[in-house]
Amino acid sequence: MERELTQIxxxxxxEYGEVQVGESALAYGAGPINTAGPVxxxxxxxxxxxxxxxxxxxxxxxxxxxxxxxxRQGDGTGIGxxxxxxxxxSFAGDGRCISLLKILFTNECxxxxxxxxxxxxxxxxxxxxxxxxxxxxxxxFYRRNYIEGLFLSSGIIHSxxxxxxxxxxxxxxxxxxxxxxxxxxxxxxxxxxxELIQRIGLLADRMxxxxxxxxxxxxxxxxxxxxxxxxxxxxxxxxxxxxxxKEEIVVYKHASQFVxxxxxxxMIVGATPESDYQIMMxxxxxxxxxxxxxxxYSAFVSVNxxxxxxxxxxxxxxxxxHRLYQADWLLRFYGFEAGELLSxxxxxxxxxxxxxxxxALRHLEQFPVEINRADYRTILRVPGIGVKSAQRIVKARxxxxxxxxxxxxxGVVLKRALYFITxxxxxxxxxxxxxDYITRNLLAGKEKLPFDKDGMTYRQLSxxxxxxxxxxxxxxxx
Amino acid sequence: xxxxYILCEDSPEGIFSGIYDAYLLKKPHERIHLMVKExxxxxxxxxxxxxKPDGEKACKVARTIRKxxxxxxYLAIFRAVSSAKEDKAEAVxxxxxxxxxxxxxxxxxxxxxDPFVHRVFEIARRVGNETHGHVEFLRxxxxxxGLLYAQIAPQNDVLAFIVPHFADRLPLENxxxxxxxxxxxxxxxxxxxxxxYSGTEETELLIxxxxxxxxxxxxxxxxxxxxxxxxxxxxxxxxxxxxxxMLPLKYRKYMxxxxxxxxxx
Ligand code: SF4
Numbered sequence: 001m002e003r004e005l006t007q008i009x010x011x012x013x014x015e016y017g018e019v020q021v022g023e024s025a026l027a028y029g030a031g032p033i034n035t036a037g038p039v040x041x042x043x044x045x046x047x048x049x050x051x052x053x054x055x056x057x058x059x060x061x062x063x064x065x066x067x068x069x070x071x072r073q074g075d076g077t078g079i080g081x082x083x084x085x086x087x088x089x090s091f092a093g094d095g096r097c098i099s100l101l102k103i104l105f106t107n108e109c110x111x112x113x114x115x116x117x118x119x120x121x122x123x124x125x126x127x128x129x130x131x132x133x134x135x136x137x138x139x140x141f142y143r144r145n146y147i148e149g150l151f152l153s154s155g156i157i158h159s160x161x162x163x164x165x166x167x168x169x170x171x172x173x174x175x176x177x178x179x180x181x182x183x184x185x186x187x188x189x190x191x192x193x194x195e196l197i198q199r200i201g202l203l204a205d206r207m208x209x210x211x212x213x214x215x216x217x218x219x220x221x222x223x224x225x226x227x228x229x230x231x232x233x234x235x236x237x238x239x240x241x242x243x244x245x246k247e248e249i250v251v252y253k254h255a256s257q258f259v260x261x262x263x264x265x266x267m268i269v270g271a272t273p274e275s276d277y278q279i280m281m282x283x284x285x286x287x288x289x290x291x292x293x294x295x296x297y298s299a300f301v302s303v304n305x306x307x308x309x310x311x312x313x314x315x316x317x318x319x320x321x322h323r324l325y326q327a328d329w330l331l332r333f334y335g336f337e338a339g340e341l342l343s344x345x346x347x348x349x350x351x352x353x354x355x356x357x358x359x360a361l362r363h364l365e366q367f368p369v370e371i372n373r374a375d376y377r378t379i380l381r382v383p384g385i386g387v388k389s390a391q392r393i394v395k396a397r398x399x400x401x402x403x404x405x406x407x408x409x410x411g412v413v414l415k416r417a418l419y420f421i422t423x424x425x426x427x428x429x430x431x432x433x434x435x436d437y438i439t440r441n442l443l444a445g446k447e448k449l450p451f452d453k454d455g456m457t458y459r460q461l462s463x464x465x466x467x468x469x470x471x472x473x474x475x476x477x478x
Numbered sequence: 479x480x481x482x483y484i485l486c487e488d489s490p491e492g493i494f495s496g497i498y499d500a501y502l503l504k505k506p507h508e509r510i511h512l513m514v515k516e517x518x519x520x521x522x523x524x525x526x527x528x529x530k531p532d533g534e535k536a537c538k539v540a541r542t543i544r545k546x547x548x549x550x551x552y553l554a555i556f557r558a559v560s561s562a563k564e565d566k567a568e569a570v571x572x573x574x575x576x577x578x579x580x581x582x583x584x585x586x587x588x589x590x591x592d593p594f595v596h597r598v599f600e601i602a603r604r605v606g607n608e609t610h611g612h613v614e615f616l617r618x619x620x621x622x623x624g625l626l627y628a629q630i631a632p633q634n635d636v637l638a639f640i641v642p643h644f645a646d647r648l649p650l651e652n653x654x655x656x657x658x659x660x661x662x663x664x665x666x667x668x669x670x671x672x673x674x675y676s677g678t679e680e681t682e683l684l685i686x687x688x689x690x691x692x693x694x695x696x697x698x699x700x701x702x703x704x705x706x707x708x709x710x711x712x713x714x715x716x717x718x719x720x721x722x723x724m725l726p727l728k729y730r731k732y733m734x735x736x737x738x739x740x741x742x743x
Contacts, residue, residue: 302714402591
C-alpha cells in the first residue's frame with residue numbers, strides 16, 4: 001500500500017495517554033560542581049565492562065528499581081522524561097523488573113555490615129566509576145531504551161560525606177552537562193553532610209535511606225557501624241525538604257523540585273528474628289510519620305558466612321516476603337491498618353492464605369456485602385475484588401443494578417468473591433457462610449504465587465515495583 | 479426489516495468514515511452494522527454497502543468524538559480502532575451511538591453493562607497493553623549515521639501510540655520505528671515533528687540494508703547492557719517462569735539482551 005498517510009496522521013492523537021504531564025522545565029537549583037572534590041583512584045586499570053559487572057553485581061541486592069512517582073515531559077533541550085506510573089524495560093532471570101541502571105558508585109567500603117557482600121572484611125574485587133563513566137552509561141543505555149534512568153548507591157569510601165560528594169558530582173554532571181531529564185534515584189548515606197543531601201535532592205527524583213533491619217537491636221547486631229538514629233536523621237531531612245518544597249512551589253511556580261518522586265526505604269526480612277507484626281508496625285509508622293512513598297521488603301539472601309546470620313537452608317524467605325508485600329498493598333490502597341491484619345497474639349501471616357482473605361475469614365460477621373449498595377471502602381475489602389474493579393463497580397452501577405455476569409466482565413474474580421457478596425440480594429450459589437467451609441473452597445482454587453512453593457530450592461518473585469502493580473493488584477484482589 | 483452492512487477499510491480513517499456514512503443513512507442504528515472484512519455468509523434481504531475512506535468525513539467524526547467524549551475516551555476509542563479484532567468497527571460505532579445519546583457522553587466508557595461499550599473497553603485495553611509492552615521493550619540500535627532504528631512486529635496497529643512517548647523523550651535524536659508486519663515507519667527527525675510513512679517494497683529493501691550497518695558504539699553498549707542484564711540477576715532467586723510471564727517471548731526477538739551474543743548483532 002502506498003497511500004498518502006497525511007490524512008491519517010491528522011486524526012492520530014498526538015498525546016501519549018499513559019504519561020502524565022508534569023512540570024515541563026527541569027530546573028537545576030544545585031550549586032556549581034566542585035571540581036576540586038574527591039576523585040577515586042582505581043586499584044588497577046579496569047575496563048568499563050569489568051567495572052560495570054562488579055558494580056552492578058554489588059548493587060543487585062538493593063530491592064528498589066522503581067521509576068515511578070513523577071510524570072515529567074521533556075523540555076526539548078536534552079534527553080529524557082519520566083512516566084508517573086514508571087516503566088520496566090526488561091526482566092532478569094529472577095523475574096525482577098529492570099527499570100533503572102542499578103549500580104554502586106564504588107564497592108569499596110569502610111563499614112562491615114555482616115549481611116553485605118561489600119563488607120570491609122570480605123575479599124572481593126573492588127572497583128569505582130568516575131562521574132563521566134556513570135553519565136556515559138546512563139545516556140547510552142537510555143537512548144537505546146534499555147533503561148528509565150539511574151539508580152545510584154555506593155559503598156562508603158573514606159567517609160559518608162566524601163562518598164556523597166562523589167555521587168553529587170556524577171548526578172550534577174548528568175543533569176547539567178548531559179541534560180538528562182530521565183529518572184534518577186539516589187541513595188542517601190546516613191552521616192553525610194546535610195547540605196550535600198539537600199543539593200542532591202534538588203537533582204534527584206527519588207531518594208532513599210535504607211532502614212536495613214526492622215529494629216534497632218537487629219541493626220546493632222548485624223551492622224555495628226550503623227545506628228538507627230543516624231538512619232532516621234536524613235530520612236527526616238528529606239521528608240521536611242519535600243514538604244517545604246511543596247509550599248515553595250505553590251508560591252514560586254518555577255522553584256526547583258526537591259525529590260519529586262518521593263522517598264522510599266527497604267528492610268531485610270529474615271536475617272533477624274522480628275515477627276511480621278513488628279515489621280508491619282514499623283512500615284505503618286514509616287508511611288505515617290515519614291510520608292514514605294514505598295517500603296520495600298527484601299528476603300534475606302545469604303552471601304556471607306557469619307555466626308550471627310541465620311542459616312536458611314530453604315533459601316531466601318520468599319513466601320514471607322510475598323505476604324509482606326500483599327499486606328503493604330492493603331495498607332496503602334485498601335484502607336487497612338496493620339493492627340487489623342496481625343496482633344501480638346497472631347504475629348505472623350498465614351502461610352496458606354493471602355492477608356486479605358485471611359482477614360475476611362476472621363470477620364465473616366461483616367459479610368456478605370451487597371454490591372449494588374455497599375460503599376467503595378466496603379467493596380474494597382472483599383476478597384477477589386481489586387482497586388480497579390472496585391472503582392469500576394461504583395461507576396458502572398450508576399447505569400443500573402449489576403449482575404454477577406457484569407461483575408465477571410468488570411474483572412472481579414468470582415470464584416473468590418462469591419462467598420462474600422450478594423447481587424440484588426442474592427448470592428451467586430447457595431453457600432454456607434462458615435469459616436471452615438469457605439477456607440476449604442478458597443484453598444481448592446490454588447493461589448497464584450509468583451514462585452514455586454518448593455522449600456528446597458531458591459525460587460522467586462518479582463520486585464513488586466510500581467510498574468508491576470497491574471499484575472500485583474490482581475494477585476492481591478484475587 | 480431491512481438490514482444494512484457497511485464494509486469499511488480497516489484503518490482509523492476507514493472506520494470513522496464508515497460511522498459517518500452510517501449516520502448519513504438515516505435509518506435506525508440497530509439495523510446498521512459496520513464491518514472491516516467481508517462476511518462469508520451473505521444474508522438475504524440485507525443491503526451491502528462499501529464505504530470509501532474519506533479524510534474529511536473521518537476528521538469530522540474524530541472531532542465529534544473528541545469534543546463530546548473527551549480526550550481519554552477518544553484515546554480509548556482510537557486504541558480500539560487500531561486493534562486487530564474484526565468486530566471492532568461495529569463495537570466502536572455502537573459505542574459512539576450510545577455515547578451520543580447519553581446525558582453525559584464523557585462517561586460513555588463507564589457504561590460497562592452495555593455489550594458494545596464493554597467490547598470497546600476490552601479491545602482498547604488489549605491494545606493499550608501491547609502499546610505499553612513496546613514502550614517498555616522496544617530497543618533502538620544506533621546506525622553508522624547516528625540514527626536510532628527500532629523494529630517492532632506488533633499484533634495491533636500500535637505504532638502511532640508509541641511514537642509520542644519517544645518523541646518527547648528523545649527530541650534531539652533522529653529516530654525511526656519500523657513496524658515490520660505493516661511496513662509502516664514512524665520517522666522522527668531531530669527537533670522536528672514526527673510523521674508516519676507507509677513503506678513500499680523498495681523502502682523495505684533500502685532500510686533492510688542500512689539497518690545492518692551499526693555504529694561502533696552499538697557493539698560496545700550492546701555488550702555492556704547484556705552483561706548488566708546478567709549480573710543484575712540474583713541467582714538464588716532464579717525464576718524463569720516469572721520472567722516469561724512478565725516478558726513474553728514474542729518481544730524478545732528484537733531485544734538486545736536476548737540476541738546479543740547469540741546470533742550476533
Ligand atoms: S555500608 Fe554496610 S551495607 Fe553499605 S556497602 Fe558498606 S558494608 Fe555494605
